[in-house]
Amino acid sequence: MNNLTIKLIHTTDIHGCFFPFDFIEGRPCSGSMARISTYVKRMRSKYGNRLLLVDGGDILQGQPTCYYCNFVQPQMKNVAARVVNFMRYDLQTIGNHDIETGHAVYDKYAAELDCDLLAANVVNEVTLKPYFKPYAIRNIEGVKIAFIGMLTPTIPYWLQKDLWSGMKFLDIPSCMAQWVKHVREVEHADAVIALFHSGFDGGIQDANGSENACVTTAQNVPGIDLILCGHDHQLKREYVTNHGKEICIINPSSNAHYVSECSLCFEFNQEGTPKLNAVKAQLRNIDNENVDESFMEQFNKDIEQVKQYVSRKLGIFVHSIYTRDCFFRSAPFGDLIHDIQLEHTGADISLNAPLKFDACIRKGDVHVSDLFNLYTYENQLYVVKMTGKELKNLLEMSYGQWVTTMKSPDDHIMLMKQDDMGHWHWTNLAFNFDTAFGIDYEVDVRQNYGKKVNILRMTNGQPFCEDKTYCVAMNSYRGNGGGELLTRGAGISLKELPNRIEYVSEKDQRSIIMDYIERHKIIDAKPHNNWSFVPMEWTEPALERDYKLLFGKH
Numbered sequence: 001m002n003n004l005t006i007k008l009i010h011t012t013d014i015h016g017c018f019f020p021f022d023f024i025e026g027r028p029c030s031g032s033m034a035r036i037s038t039y040v041k042r043m044r045s046k047y048g049n050r051l052l053l054v055d056g057g058d059i060l061q062g063q064p065t066c067y068y069c070n071f072v073q074p075q076m077k078n079v080a081a082r083v084v085n086f087m088r089y090d091l092q093t094i095g096n097h098d099i100e101t102g103h104a105v106y107d108k109y110a111a112e113l114d115c116d117l118l119a120a121n122v123v124n125e126v127t128l129k130p131y132f133k134p135y136a137i138r139n140i141e142g143v144k145i146a147f148i149g150m151l152t153p154t155i156p157y158w159l160q161k162d163l164w165s166g167m168k169f170l171d172i173p174s175c176m177a178q179w180v181k182h183v184r185e186v187e188h189a190d191a192v193i194a195l196f197h198s199g200f201d202g203g204i205q206d207a208n209g210s211e212n213a214c215v216t217t218a219q220n221v222p223g224i225d226l227i228l229c230g231h232d233h234q235l236k237r238e239y240v241t242n243h244g245k246e247i248c249i250i251n252p253s254s255n256a257h258y259v260s261e262c263s264l265c266f267e268f269n270q271e272g273t274p275k276l277n278a279v280k281a282q283l284r285n286i287d288n289e290n291v292d293e294s295f296m297e298q299f300n301k302d303i304e305q306v307k308q309y310v311s312r313k314l315g316i317f318v319h320s321i322y323t324r325d326c327f328f329r330s331a332p333f334g335d336l337i338h339d340i341q342l343e344h345t346g347a348d349i350s351l352n353a354p355l356k357f358d359a360c361i362r363k364g365d366v367h368v369s370d371l372f373n374l375y376t377y378e379n380q381l382y383v384v385k386m387t388g389k390e391l392k393n394l395l396e397m398s399y400g401q402w403v404t405t406m407k408s409p410d411d412h413i414m415l416m417k418q419d420d421m422g423h424w425h426w427t428n429l430a431f432n433f434d435t436a437f438g439i440d441y442e443v444d445v446r447q448n449y450g451k452k453v454n455i456l457r458m459t460n461g462q463p464f465c466e467d468k469t470y471c472v473a474m475n476s477y478r479g480n481g482g483g484e485l486l487t488r489g490a491g492i493s494l495k496e497l498p499n500r501i502e503y504v505s506e507k508d509q510r511s512i513i514m515d516y517i518e519r520h521k522i523i524d525a526k527p528h529n530n531w532s533f534v535p536m537e538w539t540e541p542a543l544e545r546d547y548k549l550l551f552g553k554h
Contacts, residue, residue: 008262012230013254015062030287031257037292056230057095057197081112093149095197118149121170146189153209157481171209180223199232218247310369315517318524323354332525338437347473349438382479383503388466390490397489398434400449413542432483
């Protein structure tokens with residue numbers, strides 16, 4: 001008998017972090033594919049063809065590099081594809097933010113790749129045949145390894161249908177069971193590796209499947225040897241038992257700071273038949289790796305093009321504005337977005353949440369790079385028809401996700417938790433903390449969930465009526481059901497949502513904001529003060545206390 005160890009290096013959720021330079025902040029940064037490239041080359045020199053390099057998706061969105069290739073200069077070969085090809089990736093699964101770029105971008109990207117692009121549960125909505133390759137086999141020194149790709153199926157909650165037209169998304173565990181059976185019985189695979197763009201557990205769940213299905217799949221689908229996961233940005237390794245067999249699930253988080261390094265240990269019997277004896281998996285930090293100079297030389301021209309693009313001046317901000325303020329009161333950062341949404345659409349009411357936990361746009365000259373801090377994603381702008389009652393219910397869910405029910409003036413006002421290091425964080429996802437403008441309202445923190453929000457009037461002084469229908473501006477993520485504020489909160493079914501959409505912008509929201517700044521030139525963003533937490537004698541001290549816990553001193 002003899003032994004064989006096959007190495008897997010797994011990246012995921014790179015989000016455009018190809019180079020050791022943050023184009024948004026305008027400074028060098030840790031992580032990056034340039035450092036991963038150094039690590040991969042060293043491992044390849046040791047393992048040769050017994051090393052496989054795979055990626056779990058969400059590579060086409062994040063840094064301005066992606067936006068530049070996807071939308072500013074779409075005719076150029078996508079830098080993401082060129083990076084994947086330069087590093088000689090063997091396989092990749094597509095991610096939801098890759099789909100967000102639209103058919104024109106990701107279909108072109110797929111054609112430019114030298115490696116297979118997988119997603120077994122993304123099928124043609126008519127034929128039900130896979131839109132991408134469902135799986136791939138790699139033969140290494142007498143061992144057959146099958147990789148099966150899966151994408152989180154809750155895309156319809158986030159993206160308008162024209163971005164994924166012709167597709168249907170299937171539940172991961174049931175689809176995985178079908179393809180594991182196929183690769184075991186038809187392909188006679190010696191090992192089955194799940195390459196998922198789906199997280200551990202939780203998130204959106206409905207009749208069509210769960211957003212994060214790795215744990216459920218590991219527990220219920222026999223025949224899987226390892227799950228390489230992503231999407232939820234958790235730096236985590238977990239073991240799940242399936243009929244006495246331990247299945248490792250591993251996720252190297254996001255933005256190219258870590259990789260998963262896994263070893264598949266095989267033993268051959270006297271007839272030469274391989275048996276997988278052990279799977280070892282660990283997370284490797286690559287922040288201290290040297291930058292691969294040959295990688296940088298390959299992309300120097302691209303780096304300079306993107307630097308030139310993001311350095312263009314758009315206007316001047318009179319004051320610095322901060323996302324952190326949006327969680328505690330009506331704040332300039334969020335209210336500027338409200339102003340832009342209402343000006344552009346003419347809607348009655350605007351909904352908006354801060355898309356970053358702690359971003360800042362400094363006073364003075366504002367450049368294209370700052371817009372990637374001000375508005376993170378390439379959402380479109382929607383106008384959705386909602387009744388006053390539905391709007392109130394949406395706000396109840398929104399505030400219920402970030403505000404506690406105070407029983408005494410000494411209680412926390414923010415719904416948050418401490419991690420193992422003693423740091424405080426939101427209990428829920430902050431990009432679902434919607435505020436509204438166009439109405440004046442109070443949030444009574446003494447009241448239970450569902451009774452906190454008291455809408456006083458329209459901001460223009462007219463009465464607010466729960467049985468009246470209003471035009472409400474919001475981003476496409478929210479308008480398609482993202483965060484479930486419209487579905488679970490307002491009570492509008494996912495099927496009904498498309499019928500409520502009155503307007504869809506041609507441009508993405510970042511472009512709309514850029515146009516606004518260039519048109520107005522000088523931006524003096526101020527809070528509208530149209531909502532507040534009450535009673536003030538409780539909330540003001542509580543807000544100050546929790547602000548310090550979450551963000552430190554002023």
